[in-house]
Amino acid sequence: MIPMDWIWGLVGGLMIGSAAALFLLFNGRIMGASGIIGGLVDRSGLRDWAERAAFLAGLVVVPALMLPLYRVEVSTNITSNLAVIIAGGLLVGIGTRLANGCTSGHGVCGISRFSLRGIVATVFYLLAGGLTMLVFRHVLGVI
Amino acid sequence: MQRVLLAAASGGLFGAGLLVSGMTDTTKVQGWLDVFGAWDPTLAFVLGGAILPMLVAWHLTTRRAAPALGGTFPAKPDPRLGHNLVLGSVLFGAGWGLVGLCPGPAIASISWGGTGGIVFLLSMVAGMLAAPPIRQRVDRLAAA
Numbered sequence: 513m514i515p516m517d518w519i520w521g522l523v524g525g526l527m528i529g530s531a532a533a534l535f536l537l538f539n540g541r542i543m544g545a546s547g548i549i550g551g552l553v554d555r556s557g558l559r560d561w562a563e564r565a566a567f568l569a570g571l572v573v574v575p576a577l578m579l580p581l582y583r584v585e586v587s588t589n590i591t592s593n594l595a596v597i598i599a600g601g602l603l604v605g606i607g608t609r610l611a612n613g614c615t616s617g618h619g620v621c622g623i624s625r626f627s628l629r630g631i632v633a634t635v636f637y638l639l640a641g642g643l644t645m646l647v648f649r650h651v652l653g654v655i
Numbered sequence: 656m657q658r659v660l661l662a663a664a665s666g667g668l669f670g671a672g673l674l675v676s677g678m679t680d681t682t683k684v685q686g687w688l689d690v691f692g693a694w695d696p697t698l699a700f701v702l703g704g705a706i707l708p709m710l711v712a713w714h715l716t717t718r719r720a721a722p723a724l725g726g727t728f729p730a731k732p733d734p735r736l737g738h739n740l741v742l743g744s745v746l747f748g749a750g751w752g753l754v755g756l757c758p759g760p761a762i763a764s765i766s767w768g769g770t771g772g773i774v775f776l777l778s779m780v781a782g783m784l785a786a787p788p789i790r791q792r793v794d795r796l797a798a799a
């Protein structure tokens with residue numbers, strides 16, 4: 513038996529990829545979450561602010577509307593350690609802007625066009641994430 | 656106007672996919688990264704599923720002159736790697752591992768992520784604002 517989580521992962525993944533395909537084929541844009549919000553935050557992407565804002569609005573509103581479909585309460589299960597949350601947020605913000613992409617831009621959109629930058633970025637953030645889990649969960653026990 | 660509506664639809668489908676796939680649950684993401692603990696392979700199915708439609712989409716861009724709603728398709732990927740790509744990805748991966756959220760799910764889950772989710776998002780925005788001066792310093796160090 514294949515675990516249901518894997519099947520939902522595949523279904524959700526196909527939805528994520530279809531969303532990226534729509535954005536590329538209709539608007540000619542790469543669906544990268546950090547780039548879309550980052551361009552608004554540092555004002556480097558204000559020229560097409562309406563498209564960016566609309567994308568973010570859809571990203572927030574649609575899953576919020578889906579919550580009642582779930583019988584169990586949906587949770588992010590995020591840590592309650594605020595220091596860890598702040599450190600993690602800062603690292604994700606700085607890192608994605610330096611690397612010019614995150615899981616969606618480098619991972620989904622980059623790997624699928626065989627971009628060397630996307631593949632290298634993905635290798636490095638996976639390695640860093642795995643190492644962080646090893647050190648902070650199994651050695652230091654803080655997460 | 657059509658471009659704005661399409662962007663909203665794409666963002667909505669992206670958010671729905673993140674929720675359905677389990678990527679807004681930090682335990683699923685940290686489970687994937689926890690190779691030396693209780694490893695959870697779900698994320699491989701998510702990434703694999705997401706790449707399939709995009710393989711088709713990138714192929715279609717070679718057969719069409721322009722996107723359906725105007726503009727141009729993205730330029731060919733830059734083959735140069737550079738220190739910022741590597742350093743940035745390492746920092747991003749560390750933050751991703753610490754909390755289990757990357758930018759897409761962090762935004763998608765804002766309506767149910769509670770205080771922790773909002774603090775994460777604000778910290779991420781602060782990091783994005785701090786990135787340009789950090790990039791200048793790194794570039795200066797790399798050039799020296």
